[in-house]
């Protein structure tokens with residue numbers, strides 16, 4: 001990928017960095033932000049000259065449409081630093097393409113590819129000291145677009161703001177993840193926005209997830225909205241099931257996010273000789289597999305958590321424990337993918353993109 005900058009970006013640098021105030025060993029996921037942010041406004045029918053300026057609060061009218069109609073989409077991606085101090089992005093073109101797929105579904109104008117890439121690379125170069133080397137450390141990058149036009153008429157906005165903000169992070173989940181399989185609520189429906197990273201898609205999960213947390217689970221495994229008989233996603237992640245030695249995961253659809261980690265893991269698993277079946281996965285078959293001892297693993301896969309092994313699930317008020325395996329597929333795949341991300345192994349598909357400092 002060409003990482004030379006051709007876009008004109010107006011840059012205002014911080015006077016004093018906040019980096020010395022940050023305790024990088026005790027980060028709470030997504031709550032500390034780097035010195036700079038990228039932004040670009042869509043007004044008069046076109047994207048204006050992008051800017052990078054010190055991270056700060058925004059000034060928006062209370063009637064801005066994003067607050068009323070949730071017209072907003074986002075992405076999640078990460079940058080990694082290897083032991084030689086080189087900085088790497090993982091498949092950034094996938095996020096660039098996907099934010100425009102999400103935007104289209106939400107009637108938001110597409111953001112130009114070169115603005116996205118040039119803004120991202122410039123921001124990485126400016127804030128690279130916030131990326132710490134070492135397993136589990138990374139910079140979580142959050143591109144997003146929101147409707148900024150004032151006025152509460154329920155129609156698509158004429159004005160938007162595209163931004164990229166960055167947060168140094170440690171692993172997403174600490175401790176064991178227990179989940180509940182959804183039997184009432186749904187994350188997405190046919191013809192809806194489940195495939196998009198639309199903000200409201202995530203907001204709508206908070207209430208059912210709160211109910212699950214009150215019962216002692218960390219996340220919900222979402223089932224199809226029509227029948228609740230097929231397993232689709234886990235929390236904010238795609239989900240994989242290992243029955244005997246086969247990995248199962250649901251196909252992408254209107255309801256399921258085309259996850260970058262998901263598709264990378266499918267490829268890596270196949271390369272490792274693991275049989276992968278991408279097909280609807282029935283609740284019934286997973287309950288049966290658990291009862292007859294062939295269900296070996298369940299794990300979530302996403303950018304934030306990478307791979308998140310699930311230790312137990314609940315269905316119909318009954319708990320099902322997963323076995324604790326040595327050398328699980330989750331561990332093997334996590335090693336494979338993070339070795340590529342941290343520049344510790346070959347990168348057979350050219351997924352890694354270096355940010356030349």
Ligand code: COI
Nearest residue numbers: 076202236302303304305
């Ligand atoms: C991801 O893991 O890709 C996410 O989008 C998680 C985010 C909602 C925190």
